Amino acid sequence: MAERPRRGRPPASDRQKQQQRLDISRHAVALFREHGVAATSGEQIARAAGISERTLWRCFRSKEACVEPLLSKSIDAFQAVLRSWPPELDLAEHLRAAYTPVLDSGEDIEAVLAVIRMTHDEPALRAAYLVLRERAEPAFAEVLADRMGMPADSLEVRMQAAATSAALREATDDLVATATADGIPPAVLQEHREHVADALRRLTHPPAPSV
Amino acid sequence: MAERPRRGRPPASDRQKQQQRLDISRHAVALFREHGVAATSGEQIARAAGISERTLWRCFRSKEACVEPLLSKSIDAFQAVLRSWPPELDLAEHLRAAYTPVLDSGEDIEAVLAVIRMTHDEPALRAAYLVLRERAEPAFAEVLADRMGMPADSLEVRMQAAATSAALREATDDLVATATADGIPPAVLQEHREHVADALRRLTHPPAPSV
DNA sequence: CTTTATTTGGCAGTCACTGCCAATAATGTT
DNA sequence: AACATTATTGGCAGTGACTGCCAAATAAAG
Numbered sequence: 001m002a003e004r005p006r007r008g009r010p011p012a013s014d015r016q017k018q019q020q021r022l023d024i025s026r027h028a029v030a031l032f033r034e035h036g037v038a039a040t041s042g043e044q045i046a047r048a049a050g051i052s053e054r055t056l057w058r059c060f061r062s063k064e065a066c067v068e069p070l071l072s073k074s075i076d077a078f079q080a081v082l083r084s085w086p087p088e089l090d091l092a093e094h095l096r097a098a099y100t101p102v103l104d105s106g107e108d109i110e111a112v113l114a115v116i117r118m119t120h121d122e123p124a125l126r127a128a129y130l131v132l133r134e135r136a137e138p139a140f141a142e143v144l145a146d147r148m149g150m151p152a153d154s155l156e157v158r159m160q161a162a163a164t165s166a167a168l169r170e171a172t173d174d175l176v177a178t179a180t181a182d183g184i185p186p187a188v189l190q191e192h193r194e195h196v197a198d199a200l201r202r203l204t205h206p207p208a209p210s211v
Numbered sequence: 212m213a214e215r216p217r218r219g220r221p222p223a224s225d226r227q228k229q230q231q232r233l234d235i236s237r238h239a240v241a242l243f244r245e246h247g248v249a250a251t252s253g254e255q256i257a258r259a260a261g262i263s264e265r266t267l268w269r270c271f272r273s274k275e276a277c278v279e280p281l282l283s284k285s286i287d288a289f290q291a292v293l294r295s296w297p298p299e300l301d302l303a304e305h306l307r308a309a310y311t312p313v314l315d316s317g318e319d320i321e322a323v324l325a326v327i328r329m330t331h332d333e334p335a336l337r338a339a340y341l342v343l344r345e346r347a348e349p350a351f352a353e354v355l356a357d358r359m360g361m362p363a364d365s366l367e368v369r370m371q372a373a374a375t376s377a378a379l380r381e382a383t384d385d386l387v388a389t390a391t392a393d394g395i396p397p398a399v400l401q402e403h404r405e406h407v408a409d410a411l412r413r414l415t416h417p418p419a420p421s422v
Numbered sequence: 423c424t425t426t427a428t429t430t431g432g433c434a435g436t437c438a439c440t441g442c443c444a445a446t447a448a449t450g451t452t
Numbered sequence: 453a454a455c456a457t458t459a460t461t462g463g464c465a466g467t468g469a470c471t472g473c474c475a476a477a478t479a480a481a482g
Contacts, residue, residue: 007427008427054432055431127338130341130342134337162377163410167374170372195366199374218451218458222458222459263461265461
């Protein structure tokens with residue numbers, strides 16, 4: 001229990017590891033975009049990222065998993081928006097103010113959009129994307145639990161969280177599909193926000209009590 | 212365009228191919244259950260199914276994909292139930308009469324339950340499961356499109372379909388987790404049906420029009 | 423500079439999976 | 453019955469993703 005005197009090289013912080021993974025992810029996605037997933041080898045990714053192939057496989061269990069950090073960035077960003085949603089404020093208002101869809105990912109907007117687009121053609125990428133979104137559902141559940149007045153691990157809340165997450169995924173796919181190279185037209189963006197807000201509202205405000 | 216005189220060996224019907232895949236799937240799942248996924252090789256699966264390794268890889272692109280036919284069976288079964296839902300009947304009533312959760316899969320109930328359980332520990336299986344469920348969403352959309360009076364490929368309907376599918380997945384996971392070797396206690400089953408019915412009702416009957 | 427703890431790289435090996443071609447099976451034709 | 457034709461299967465060699473193992477390199481403390 002007591003703090004043993006720390007000696008030797010200190011373990012890399014989680015922050016550092018995340019950073020390395022993100023760095024690799026950027027190089028990997030760049031290669032995926034240029035040559036396609038199948039035509040990109042682990043060796044190429046490692047070389048581009050300036051690490052050995054061995055450490056690449058230590059960071060990612062598979063080639064396709066290299067997209068995770070980039071995708072996570074955008075998913076995490078939306079979670080943060082949801083978390084900051086004040087209970088009394090209308091959701092659409094909150095989103096209009098705080099939600100700039102994918103692009104909280106800063107510099108990586110284009111990369112994230114490209115990956116999501118690629119998931120439609122590359123089954124392995126789609127699988128990674130879906131697993132990632134499911135992994136984010138507990139966080140959704142926490143937000144919804146407050147609104148619903150039920151524990152976050154109750155089945156009801158988990159179902160709502162899963163439903164919310166899936167609806168948001170569909171809306172995101174739709175947005176990404178209509179996004180051009182120039183970016184996203186403001187009108188489309190506005191409509192997207194409304195869609196998301198409607199879906200979330202519908203899910204968090206149950207209709208007249210049935211049964 | 213005209214029917215060219217058919218000569219030589221006729222191609223296998225889709226039905227036959229599906230049957231072969233299902234047969235392989237059963238053997239693969241049996242091995243997965245016994246030894247785990249990692250410890251089961253493609254060679255073992257092929258040998259158990261009485262085919263060459265080469266044809267195994269022709270039928271399935273990956274080892275984990277071997278679970279698809281079995282899982283599809285149970286997903287398809289629920290879709291059939293949904294499709295047969297008469298518009299005027301209460302959903303809970305319909306489910307009570309027509310929905311025996313996973314087990315329309317006939318002989319394969321245990322295998323299906325086992326696979327769904329395994330998806331919690333085996334990321335690759337989880338990925339396959341999620342991809343499979345997403346692939347089923349368009350079918351959900353068709354059912355919902357009728358009720359919502361909108362085209363099945365509209366964003367609204369697709370979002371509802373995705374949400375429905377995800378909620379159902381969560382409910383199924385919950386059911387599978389509580390299922391014992393003896394089977395599923397009737398009380399639990401009944402509760403499960405109610406959960407599913409509630410979720411679907413909530414999704415298909417939107418609350419008071421917002422905005 | 424030595425000691426200790428941690429990360430990284432190199433190397434060999436396994437195994438999932440593919441391309442290619444020969445063998446076999448299932449049909450119609452002569 | 454023998455043959456021609458087409459679809460499926462199997463064998464074989466090869467590629468590449470990934471792992472285990474150990475040695476080198478790095479970063480801190482004594």
